[in-house]
Amino acid sequence: MADDTPDQLGWPSRRFSFRVSWDDIEVSFQEVSGLEAGTDVIEYRAGNSKVFSPTGMPGIQKSSNVTLKRGVMTNDQAFRDWVNAARMDTIARKTVTIALADQTGKPTRTWTLRNALHIKISGTDLKADGNEIAIETLELAHEGLEIANGQD
Numbered sequence: 388m389a390d391d392t393p394d395q396l397g398w399p400s401r402r403f404s405f406r407v408s409w410d411d412i413e414v415s416f417q418e419v420s421g422l423e424a425g426t427d428v429i430e431y432r433a434g435n436s437k438v439f440s441p442t443g444m445p446g447i448q449k450s451s452n453v454t455l456k457r458g459v460m461t462n463d464q465a466f467r468d469w470v471n472a473a474r475m476d477t478i479a480r481k482t483v484t485i486a487l488a489d490q491t492g493k494p495t496r497t498w499t500l501r502n503a504l505h506i507k508i509s510g511t512d513l514k515a516d517g518n519e520i521a522i523e524t525l526e527l528a529h530e531g532l533e534i535a536n537g538q539d
Contacts (some may be wrong), residue, residue: 400495404488407455409481409503416521417455420483422498424532425449449484450532453483453500459511459521463514470525478504483527494537500529 415418427446432438460466472479480502486494506528511521 400487400489402487404490404492406486406488406494407483408466408486409469409483414457414463414466415460416455416457419453420450420456421453422485422532423451424534448531450529452506453485453503453527453529455525455527457523457525459523470505473505480504483529496537497535499533499535500527501531501533503527503529 399514405416405419407414426448429444429446430441432441432443469479469481481504483500483503485498485500487496489495504527505525507524507526509524509526511523513521
């Protein structure tokens with residue numbers, strides 16, 4: 388059995404250093420959530436089985452929508468171009484890569500969203516007596532989540 392000590396595995400990554408990119412453009416976000424994927428279980432039992440319980444088999448794979456949050460940026464044309472493309476009845480699907488980085492900036496884990504399209508954008512709450520940063524939210528649907536270590 389392998390020795391699973393920090394010397395062999397490395398140390399756990401911090402979650403505060405990450406990059407989001409599409410079309411070779413890196414876009415700044417404050418928060419990413421919803422990096423989830425799963426598989427439905429199909430229960431099956433053959434009629435002549437001597438076992439009186441069903442067998443679990445993998446079914447359809449499913450993944451949740453991914454939510455990205457960021458401060459409202461005034462000069463981010465790449466982000467606005469993708470969001471505004473929906474107005475022309477052609478939402479461009481993108482391959483979105485989310486990379487968790489170590490202290491040197493090198494990716495330690497990447498999540499790739501295949502054929503992602505934005506399905507919802509939420510503007511910030513506005514408040515005359517507030518002093519918080521204006522945050523906008525982008526929700527993405529996608530056709531699959533691929534997880535890889537570092538630059539695999």
